[in-house]
Amino acid sequence: MISQIKVTSSKRNQFIDITSEIEAFVKEIKEGVVTCFVPHTTAGITINEGADPSVQADMLRKLEELVPHSGEYKHAEGNADAHIKASLMGSSVQIIVKNGKLQLGTWQSIFFCEFDGPRVRKVLIRAS
Amino acid sequence: MISQIKVTSSKRNQFIDITSEIEAFVKEIKEGVVTCFVPHTTAGITINEGADPSVQADMLRKLEELVPHSGEYKHAEGNADAHIKASLMGSSVQIIVKNGKLQLGTWQSIFFCEFDGPRVRKVLIRAS
Amino acid sequence: MISQIKVTSSKRNQFIDITSEIEAFVKEIKEGVVTCFVPHTTAGITINEGADPSVQADMLRKLEELVPHSGEYKHAEGNADAHIKASLMGSSVQIIVKNGKLQLGTWQSIFFCEFDGPRVRKVLIRAS
Secondary structure, three states: OEEEEEEEOOOOOEEEEOHHHHHHHHOOOOEEEEEEEOOOOOEEEEEEEOOOHHHHHHHHHHHHHHOOOOOOOOOOOOOHHHHHHHHHHOOEEEEEEEOOEEOOOOOEEEEEEEOOOOOEEEEEEEEO | OEEEEEEEOOOOOEEEEOHHHHHHHHOOOOEEEEEEEOOOOOEEEEEEEOOOHHHHHHHHHHHHHHOOOOOOOOOOOOOHHHHHHHHHHOOEEEEEEEOOEEOOOOOEEEEEEEOOOOOEEEEEEEEO | OEEEEEEEOOOOOEEEEOHHHHHHHHOOOOEEEEEEEOOOOOEEEEEEEOOOHHHHHHHHHHHHHHOOOOOOOOOOOOOHHHHHHHHHHOOEEEEEEEOOEEOOOOOEEEEEEEOOOOOEEEEEEEEO
8 A cells, every 4th residue: 555645844954753654654564664755856754863853953954064055056946955965865764564663763753854845745655 | 576777887977867667667566666776886876856967967066076086095996985975875766666657756767876987787676 | 574683883983794694584585675774863774895894994984074973063962973974874775685695786795884882783674
């Protein structure tokens, strides 16, 4: 079964915790691997600490330092940095599932990574 | 079923769009997740915008800026940068498939990322 | 079946080759894709060259240069860099399996990427 969740960002660069939506999707799955796929080219997805929001802030600041919004880019739409950041984070994550639970570590959350918001986005989900 | 596609690069650093080859592989699959795996250590794979080639150019230029070909590397083969770029992009991508179609976003293409070409390379493909 | 391996790091930043443990896990699998997942937020996983240890050294040095341990981070635990490095490498790898063998390239090894050691860590494994 393929499912889809909607993600609404409110800033240009923003990490949005989507763990609970993915948890809801896997609750009937006895054992498997769930793939969460971002069908966008200026957003990515990653797994990292969800407890302290400073971690997300540090990550966004470092990505902006390495790949600044303003720079010598050829792409004329003004969001070349967002494309590059998206590939650095990646377009999908895979999480192992057991007895309806994501086998995440204690501190792990799943983050949608917006790099060209605010926008309405989606994430596709499927278990194998 | 495991399949394999051949990729021939013509430059040292080059993104090569392999979307149509992966599309051909999945056309009999009703529903699943396809894994595309690069069995090389100086090449990677990523999903990003395929419409404007400037995006690929910007990505390659930024990767070269962050990880220059010439630098203080210990690896004696002269391609340490290619190894590092490969890990930043990653060795595989996963795409959800439905009714024989890759569930990619409108602007997404699958790119083989050559960082030590020109070479003849391969990508392994399997659906789960 | 889900399995788990234990990884013990001895340095703050360290790549640890876990290929043989993953090989052992897949030896009864006729065909599939194995997912190796790191349930930590200051460690990642990547596939790269295992023959020359200089490649690992170059990769760690470059990651440290791009994301230094000491920097202007908000996260108060002193390991913000480790979180960022973890997301740059990623939390999982997928490898295609055939006749009990990982379909890795000649030079590829699977590396657990420690960025906040020394610690005792784990990697979860499942084949689809």
